[in-house]
Amino acid sequence: MIRMMLQNQLSANRSLWFFVLLVLYIPCGVVYAETPSATMLAYTCAGCHGTNGSSVGPASPTIAGMSADYFVETMLAYKNATRPSTIMTRIAKGYTDEEIQLMADFFSTQPIVRQAQAHDNKKAERGRKLHKKYCHKCHEEGGALPEDDAGILAGQWAPFLGFTLTDFLTGNRPMGVKKKQQLDKLIKQQGDAGIEQLIEFYASQQ
Amino acid sequence: MANISRRKFLTMSTAAVALTAVNFPMLAWGANKRVVIVGGGIAGATVAKYLRLMDTAVDITLIEPKRLYTTCFLSNEVLWNHRNIESIQFSYETLKSRDIKIVHDIVVNIDPQSKQVTIKGGDKFQYDACVVAPGISFSWDAIEGYTPEASQLMPHAYQAGPQTLLLRDQITAMKNGGTFILVAPQNPFRCPPGPYERASQIAWYFKNHKPRSKIIILDPKPKFSKQPLFTAAWEQYFGYKSSNSMIEWVGEADAGEVTRVDVKKMQAITTSPYKGDVINVIPPQKAGAIAIEAELVDDTGWCPINHRTFESTIHKDIYVVGDATIAAPMPKSGYAANSQAKVCAAAIVAKFNGEPEPFPSLVNTCYSLVTPDHGISVAMVYNLGPKGKIQKVAGAGGLTPVDASDEMRKREVAYAYSWFKNITHDIFG
Numbered sequence A: 001m002i003r004m005m006l007q008n009q010l011s012a013n014r015s016l017w018f019f020v021l022l023v024l025y026i027p028c029g030v031v032y033a034e035t036p037s038a039t040m041l042a043y044t045c046a047g048c049h050g051t052n053g054s055s056v057g058p059a060s061p062t063i064a065g066m067s068a069d070y071f072v073e074t075m076l077a078y079k080n081a082t083r084p085s086t087i088m089t090r091i092a093k094g095y096t097d098e099e100i101q102l103m104a105d106f107f108s109t110q111p112i113v114r115q116a117q118a119h120d121n122k123k124a125e126r127g128r129k130l131h132k133k134y135c136h137k138c139h140e141e142g143g144a145l146p147e148d149d150a151g152i153l154a155g156q157w158a159p160f161l162g163f164t165l166t167d168f169l170t171g172n173r174p175m176g177v178k179k180k181q182q183l184d185k186l187i188k189q190q191g192d193a194g195i196e197q198l199i200e201f202y203a204s205q206q
Numbered sequence B: 001m002a003n004i005s006r007r008k009f010l011t012m013s014t015a016a017v018a019l020t021a022v023n024f025p026m027l028a029w030g031a032n033k034r035v036v037i038v039g040g041g042i043a044g045a046t047v048a049k050y051l052r053l054m055d056t057a058v059d060i061t062l063i064e065p066k067r068l069y070t071t072c073f074l075s076n077e078v079l080w081n082h083r084n085i086e087s088i089q090f091s092y093e094t095l096k097s098r099d100i101k102i103v104h105d106i107v108v109n110i111d112p113q114s115k116q117v118t119i120k121g122g123d124k125f126q127y128d129a130c131v132v133a134p135g136i137s138f139s140w141d142a143i144e145g146y147t148p149e150a151s152q153l154m155p156h157a158y159q160a161g162p163q164t165l166l167l168r169d170q171i172t173a174m175k176n177g178g179t180f181i182l183v184a185p186q187n188p189f190r191c192p193p194g195p196y197e198r199a200s201q202i203a204w205y206f207k208n209h210k211p212r213s214k215i216i217i218l219d220p221k222p223k224f225s226k227q228p229l230f231t232a233a234w235e236q237y238f239g240y241k242s243s244n245s246m247i248e249w250v251g252e253a254d255a256g257e258v259t260r261v262d263v264k265k266m267q268a269i270t271t272s273p274y275k276g277d278v279i280n281v282i283p284p285q286k287a288g289a290i291a292i293e294a295e296l297v298d299d300t301g302w303c304p305i306n307h308r309t310f311e312s313t314i315h316k317d318i319y320v321v322g323d324a325t326i327a328a329p330m331p332k333s334g335y336a337a338n339s340q341a342k343v344c345a346a347a348i349v350a351k352f353n354g355e356p357e358p359f360p361s362l363v364n365t366c367y368s369l370v371t372p373d374h375g376i377s378v379a380m381v382y383n384l385g386p387k388g389k390i391q392k393v394a395g396a397g398g399l400t401p402v403d404a405s406d407e408m409r410k411r412e413v414a415y416a417y418s419w420f421k422n423i424t425h426d427i428f429g
Helices: A002-012 A014-030 A038-043 A068-079 A088-092 A097-108 A121-135 A158-169 A177-204 B006-020 B025-029 B042-054 B093-097 B162-173 B194-209 B227-238 B289-293 B334-352 B406-428
Strands: B034-038 B059-063 B068-070 B089-091 B101-103 B107-111 B116-119 B124-126 B129-132 B136-138 B179-183 B214-218 B247-250 B260-262 B267-269 B273-275 B278-281 B285-287 B318-320 B362-371 B374-384 B390-392
Touching: A038 A097, A038 B334, A068 A088, A068 A097, A088 B374, A121 A177, A158 A177, A158 B406, B034 B042, B034 B124, B042 B059, B042 B093, B042 B334, B042 B406, B089 B406, B093 B101, B107 B289, B129 B334, B162 B278, B179 B194, B194 B214, B194 B227, B194 B247, B194 B362, B227 B247, B227 B362, B227 B374, B267 B278, B285 B289, B318 B334, B334 B362, B334 B406, B362 B406, B374 B406
Parallel strands: B034 B059, B034 B129, B059 B101, B129 B318, B179 B214, B179 B278, B214 B247
Antiparallel strands: B068 B089, B107 B116, B116 B124, B136 B285, B260 B267, B267 B273, B362 B374, B374 B390
16 A cells, blocks of 8 residues: 555656665665675685585585585584594684575585496495494485485595594594494494495495 | 556666666666686686676677696696696686687787777677786796797796696606706796695606606795695605705705706706706796786786776776786685686676675685695685785684694595596586
């Protein structure tokens, strides 16, 4: 109703037209915060993690499609140096929590573009069963579900998965009670071969 | 008139704005904006690709003489046949498929008044925004006797391609027990750790194939990029600082500045002559030729730019990105060029759309491969400081720790190769 009245008035008064439009228009040009946009921030990651976060390998992980919460958790862990890394600790310190959230929102909405990776079908098949037995409860759908709020494992680059598991198993990277239980059980029952088969399984998902 | 539909109201208001506000030139003119990019290296090709990702309508022309681009990064591995040159060469076919016009020619003139770019073939290209990404050129006059002809005997191998192959052939043909001299340039120059990565890799090659050979680095500088990491690795592998060191670094304090070369005697001359079997001269550098021709450089030989947009502070509507710019504290690196190009593309699109200048965020990540299992890196995050200059974000970045484990050094090699694949895909893919 108000809009109708406004429109009536506008059509009757041409100069008011421009006044209203000017008022509507000015704020768009003047009000902006001096924080980089989500795309501005996220585009800087592409050099290592691929355009829009889908890595073409062979080692740096795809970060597209991961849950925003897990992205934030990961970046804060790097920023606070509570997770081992080669370079990410140095990079994560360059961003405010707000900027990390913006990047998280960007990457969580990007589709994952998976690349074919060489893998051993037999080991991958064995790994599929191990995944179901030891990992499935927290990493559903073969480790492809962002809602798990964990890293995307399905189709992730094998060397990166290897580095990550090494860090867990050597105690360099802290892990929760449940994860530790499951990993200990896996190693005890399947040995290092089990780890290898798991990685082959994730690498086989394309 | 009381029943003006909402749709019509919006249409009318848009038209009114188009007529009254200068900030909507696209709507007012109704034609696609034209961007002409001069140079299809890391910076120029990234601008082309990201302009297309950000704006499907903009008309993009990329002018580059070479049909295949050879990356400087990883070209040191070509020098000792650890990698073939084809693996670091990229075509423009994928960019072409993204509706980017590729013109293989040399730009001979950029006219900021008529906003026209002229190529050697005679064609002229009208632009609304011109992006100049010419990389570097060499100051041939700086070292006496080091001319383009001399570079056929003492290669620079600092613009990858035929020069890389020339130096490769000399290094691989050199006798065991020979001396390889690397003449490093004064700052600022492309890829600050590049000469020292080169020395490391050649030393690794010598150690395994020509173990009685020596490397002498003649350097006008008092220090160099990633120095503590390089020298620690040289001590670890090449006996650096011992009487039998494979690598000798002669810096400013030891009169390492080469002022003259003698190609007949195969000598690089500081205050005394150094004789080499292979001499690699990396001369002092300045912005690429077209930037100088178009008067985009200042007294330093490099291009001053607005750090927020990468628009030249000399000529309006001409942007400069990559190695040719004065963007310190950012180094002249591939990652920096790729990162700057995205900021520049965003600024151009914002300007076309009448939007405010975006606030930049930039990154540099630079890996050096010392041996096949020993990688080191430097990283930094940048934004815009209060005076409108690019600044390092406090507390961020830095070097690989000197005490990093062997496992971490090996991972850095894996991540360096990932960086190469991802950044080249981000640029040319």
